[in-house]
Amino acid sequence: MSGNGASSSSLNMISGEDVVNNNLTALVVDDSPLLRLLHDIHLKKYGLKVQVAENGKVAVDLFHLGASFDLVLMDKEMPVMNGVEATKELRAMGVTSMIVGVTSKDGPGEQQAFMEAGLDYCFEKPLTPEIISILLEELNKHNKKD
Amino acid sequence: MEVGQMQRRLVDYTKSLFMEGFLDAQFLQLQQLQDESNPDFVVEVVSLFFDDSEKLLNDLTMALDQPNVDFKKVDAHVHQLKGSSSSIGAQRVKNACIAFRSFCEEQNIDATLRCLQQVKQEYYLVKNKLETMLRLEQQIVAAGGSIPMIELGF
Numbered sequence: 001m002s003g004n005g006a007s008s009s010s011l012n013m014i015s016g017e018d019v020v021n022n023n024l025t026a027l028v029v030d031d032s033p034l035l036r037l038l039h040d041i042h043l044k045k046y047g048l049k050v051q052v053a054e055n056g057k058v059a060v061d062l063f064h065l066g067a068s069f070d071l072v073l074m075d076k077e078m079p080v081m082n083g084v085e086a087t088k089e090l091r092a093m094g095v096t097s098m099i100v101g102v103t104s105k106d107g108p109g110e111q112q113a114f115m116e117a118g119l120d121y122c123f124e125k126p127l128t129p130e131i132i133s134i135l136l137e138e139l140n141k142h143n144k145k146d
Numbered sequence: 147m148e149v150g151q152m153q154r155r156l157v158d159y160t161k162s163l164f165m166e167g168f169l170d171a172q173f174l175q176l177q178q179l180q181d182e183s184n185p186d187f188v189v190e191v192v193s194l195f196f197d198d199s200e201k202l203l204n205d206l207t208m209a210l211d212q213p214n215v216d217f218k219k220v221d222a223h224v225h226q227l228k229g230s231s232s233s234i235g236a237q238r239v240k241n242a243c244i245a246f247r248s249f250c251e252e253q254n255i256d257a258t259l260r261c262l263q264q265v266k267q268e269y270y271l272v273k274n275k276l277e278t279m280l281r282l283e284q285q286i287v288a289a290g291g292s293i294p295m296i297e298l299g300f
Contacts, residue, residue, distance in 0.1 A: 034194040034230050041179050041187060077225065104229050126233045128175065 028052045029059040030075035038126050039073050055079055056086025063095055070139055072099045076114055084117045091118035098139055149291035156282045160296050168272050173235030192276055195234045199269050202227045206262055221250040238268045
């Protein structure tokens with residue numbers, strides 16, 4: 001799967017299917033402890049192994065140290081290094097993880113600018129169970145192709 | 147009070163929070179994430195929301211008390227508060243933040259001060275409601291009962 005700004009609308013809507021996968025790893029990048037906990041528990045319910053990072057720099061440093069994740073949930077507005085900068089750096093490093101932006105519902109340009117940084121998808125926070133299921137289906141399909 | 151009565155009281159109280167717009171469906175999603183492996187999840191998330199919100203409201207009060215208000219900073223705080231209130235389903239707080247942000251954009255000091263009061267009011271109301279609800283839950287568990295699931299079919 002290419003990591004270069006696929007539109008959120010290009011996802012196949014597969015509903016009503018539980019996706020529980022014990023092999024996938026995820027990194028939740030958000031400066032809000034509340035959002036980190038929420039997404040952490042959400043993803044763990046689906047059997048993912050989850051790590052958290054409080055800003056984009058911590059996330060980028062993890063990858064520099066050799067960590068890898070199947071899925072990165074990237075908040076947009078963060079101190080030290082925001083989601084746009086972190087996404088650009090990760091793609092420049094050659095990271096091919098699925099990077100999903102999570103934003104507050106604001107101006108129409110907000111999601112577009114974030115997508116152009118190199119996201120695969122961008123959704124309003126917090127992610128719903130339906131969206132997480134869809135993302136995991138896409139991840140599983142991608143892993144089967146490899 | 148016997149457990150069944152306490153459970154009915156909790157269901158009625160929780161439903162009223164949805165009817166009055168204090169909470170929206172996002173809160174139900176939080177409750178659905180709570181299980182035996184995360185038995186205190188809702189309390190943890192709600193506690194984080196309280197801590198987060200009180201810090202942000204203090205920051206907002208200070209930011210709007212400056213002789214030259216930095217509206218970008220004010221907006222950033224409101225943005226965060228909107229995010230966290232939205233994440234736990236505190237609908238009225240979220241809506242108050244949306245209005246607040248539009249006045250930040252206009253750099254309207256009087257309107258933003260009024261919005262701050264409105265957000266504080268909504269926050270303290272929902273905090274009170276959530277604390278009451280969680281106390282009712284604790285009483286049920288202490289009496290050996292289980293927390294009934296709420297369904298939004300009303």
